[in-house]
Amino acid sequence: MQQWAIREYAKQMVDEGISSSRQIQVGIEKACKQQYRPRPTEFAKLCKPTPEELGIPSLREAYDEVIARRGRFKGKDFEFSHRAVELVDERVGHRVYQMRDADFMELFKGEYEYWVGRAMTGDLPEAKKALEYSTPKKPVIDSYVAKHGKPMLGDDLVSQKIKELGMLVSRKRQAHISTPDDKVA
Numbered sequence: 001m002q003q004w005a006i007r008e009y010a011k012q013m014v015d016e017g018i019s020s021s022r023q024i025q026v027g028i029e030k031a032c033k034q035q036y037r038p039r040p041t042e043f044a045k046l047c048k049p050t051p052e053e054l055g056i057p058s059l060r061e062a063y064d065e066v067i068a069r070r071g072r073f074k075g076k077d078f079e080f081s082h083r084a085v086e087l088v089d090e091r092v093g094h095r096v097y098q099m100r101d102a103d104f105m106e107l108f109k110g111e112y113e114y115w116v117g118r119a120m121t122g123d124l125p126e127a128k129k130a131l132e133y134s135t136p137k138k139p140v141i142d143s144y145v146a147k148h149g150k151p152m153l154g155d156d157l158v159s160q161k162i163k164e165l166g167m168l169v170s171r172k173r174q175a176h177i178s179t180p181d182d183k184v185a
Contacts, residue, residue, distance in 0.1 A: 009040045016044040017121055023047045051116050056082045059112055063105065066093050083124050084115040 018024065027047030031038050038046060051058070057065065062085045069078045070093055080086040088111045096104050118124055153159035 005040075009043060012040040012044040013047060016048060018044055018047045023049075048120055051120070054082075054119055056084050056116055056119060059109060062088065062112055063108055065089075066108070067096065069093065070096050082119070083127065084112075084119045086127065087115045087124065088112050 013024070018027070024047055026049070027043055030046040031043060056062070061081075065081060065085055066089045069080075069089055080089065088108065092104075092107055092111045095107060099107065115124070153163055
């Protein structure tokens with residue numbers, strides 16, 4: 001009977017992804033605080049850290065955080081309380097503008113549970129930096145004109161259109177320069 005019980009506890013721990021001795025030790029500590037001996041499924045769940053132990057806010061707190069990020073702090077620097085909440089915001093936060101509150105909450109809950117589950121197994125992806133700003137390079141056409149001069153235009157219809165556009169741009173530029181207070185004429 002004892003061998004059967006040990007196998008059942010081991011099976012449940014494998015099913016729940018419990019693989020380290022530290023996780024089992026945490027489960028034993030939590031089980032000792034209870035007034036009864038937990039069943040194998042309960043013990044396996046005791047071995048897993050809770051979202052609160054990982055520093056993840058509750059569903060409602062995470063929801064409020066994403067709403068604040070998309071509302072009051074829109075376009076400003078924002079520090080999320082946990083990477084899991086940041087991932088939820090990246091994945092579905094933009095939908096807050098497109099959906100009814102109840103529908104968004106349902107979508108948010110599913111995404112939150114997914115990322116909390118991944119956080120509990122230590123499987124959250126690292127944050128990636130956004131593309132860094134680099135100063136624009138001089139357009140290729142400018143370097144070509146500097147080396148070879150302006151291209152010669154012929155008398156065909158396309159060349160005539162290009163000449164007309166060039167003169168139009170020059171006139172607009174001159175009108176802009178000659179008006180006070182940088183107002184376009």
